[in-house]
Amino acid sequence: MAGVLRSLSFWILIQVVSLVLAQDGTQFVHYNFSKADLHRDGMATIDDGLLHLTNNTNRSTGHAFHKIPMNFTRSSPSSLSFSTEFVFAMFPLQGDGQGLAFVVSPSLDLRYSGAATSYLGIFNRTNDNKTENHILAVELDTNPSSEAIEDSYNHVGIDINSIVSVESSNASYFSDTDKKNISLPLASGKSILVWIDYDDLEKLLNVTLAPAPTKPTSPLLSRSIKPSVPLLSKFINVSEIFSETMFVGFSGSTGTVKSDQYILAWSFKKGGQAESLDLSKVLDAPNPPPPPSGSNDSNMKLILVATIPSIAFLMMLGGIFYLYKRRKYSEVLEQWEQDYIPQRYSFKNLYKATKGFKENQLLGAGGNFKAEEVKMLLKIGMLCSQSNPENRPSMRLIVQYLEGNVIVPDISYDTSGFGMPNISNETVTQQPETSSSANFSFEDVTVLFGGR
Known part of the structure; x- marks a missing residue:
């Protein structure tokens, strides 16, 4: 009987500690965002348990942050370390300034960035590259600013107080089987896993990507498919960037073309390794919406209107040239x-x-x-x-x-x-x-x- 009481007491203690940690905001896991306590603004909504950052609106932004702030004072050797992993899906994007980002910010309200001129919904022309921003972001951008990385439309970057990335690369993941990096389209509409780990002892930030497998029927932890080689590694001292309290969350933006960006699951921990996501619990990404009715017909008509006159003009020139040559060498035979x-x-x-x-x-x-x-x-x-x-x-x-x-x-x-x-x-x-x-x-x- 005493053994049973001791086991029950230990289980209750574990639950209390977990509850305290969750309330403290130092760690959490979300599979259904309807139950998450998030601060949302702009386009951000929760649709059937999915965090929908952007919807069918041009030149706008959406933000979603965990409401409880994180204390990033140096109280212990690992107090500035943090780890997060999440699953996202983006539908095909076009135009400028579009994409989503994981953000560590001193403020919950990023609407000051201005929808019309925002970069990823975080920076604009007035606040870009200002140390007083105290912002660290990892961007997943299908069409970045040309200042960030030229001629790239599948971009992952580490941003410090500016849209210009301090470290960036075309999106890809390391295949442990093939022993090489494989390109990973960000805006394919398919689920993609992202791991972001910062070790304060080494002052090293790692960013790793991988395609999420087809939803398994039995538990499958994300750490089992995490590539052994990160896509980005950058030595950073976050104590020079962070304020004492910071908020963690996501930001998304659209440009001249409508787009949809979803967060399907999210795990975070401050001061240690985030809980590995169970991929069997991750909700499926919605199917991309069909193109507007008649859009293909309109495009075909536009192509025909543009090409038919050109072809007719070239044929007319060819006929004139043929008649000229024929007349030039013409003769009458008796x-x-x-x-x-x-x-x-x-x-x-x-x-x-x-x-x-x-x-x-x-x-x-x-x-x-x-x-x-x-x-x-x-x-x-x-x-x-x-x-x-x-x-x-x-x-x-x-x-x-x-x-x-x-x-x-x-x-x-x-x-x-x-x-x-x-x-x-x-x-x-x-x-x-x-x-x-x-x-x-x-x-x-x-x-x-x-x-x-």
Whole structure:
């Protein structure tokens, strides 16, 4: 009987000590925030036991702090140490100045930060980077200030009195299986675990992340899946930052685009290791809301309105260019030419070969010619230039002359009918027979006029 009384007394003592510690605010665990004694402002609400920091409001903030202050005076070697872990979920975010943060602040009321110009709902342009802020924050930001970390949209940072992080990194977790860091999208809508531990003896702050596993049906403590290597480690002396009493909690903000940020479970302890969360008790993150009805159709219409005129304009330019090129090289073929197309050069080919019929690019320029061929061409030219059209040869006959199938007739001054002036019948030019040029008599030279 005495043993039973001693056991009962010990159990009652443990419960009393736990109650005192809980009332003192040095440690607590929340799985259902409906039962938590929190100071909330801005957008922060409690929805079905979940702490909902931000909702469908643009450029606004939400705060939720544990109401009981923590005493951070140096009363013992570990009096400034603290540990916390929590599970959060964020729906996809866009725009500037959005995200959530775990905050240690001397004040419960952070509404002075100003919704329109706030950084994570903590700082603004007037109070940023001021030592009198006495604020330590760990931010989980999907689009940080460019001053904090450039070209990063998945950002974890340690902030001291300023939005500009003293230590930061892209969100990831160390895989003990793969022995490497794996990227971790913050705004995926999935549950993510965060551990924040400060050791006052070493003056070291560690921040560790990991994806929360699918909700187990049996107890599963968070410490069993905590990565062995933290994402961020920073030597900090919090005694230079904290006031004697501080409040712990969360801050969230939205920018130009609406977003939802949830805290699903939270454990905290001052002066030691926080109680490990039982992941089987953590409430599920809500499903991301569906996109507004017709938004996809509107986006498609906008894309079509923007692209169709551009495509039509490019097609019109292509058509104009095609017609220009076609007209530039166009030629009219007579019936007789159809039979000799394989043996002829097109105007386009000649145009390209002579580079636009430039004088220095003319075909055969500067070469030697056979006198008989030149003489034949002159005769044909003279035949085609007779004053009487009936005496001129047909195009088919000319082709036969050129192919050598019919001999070009001799031309007589008396019978030619060229209407030439009265000139002598003497030889016009003479060259040695070794030359490639021929001797031309009167019958080979004429003044061409009155032709076609």
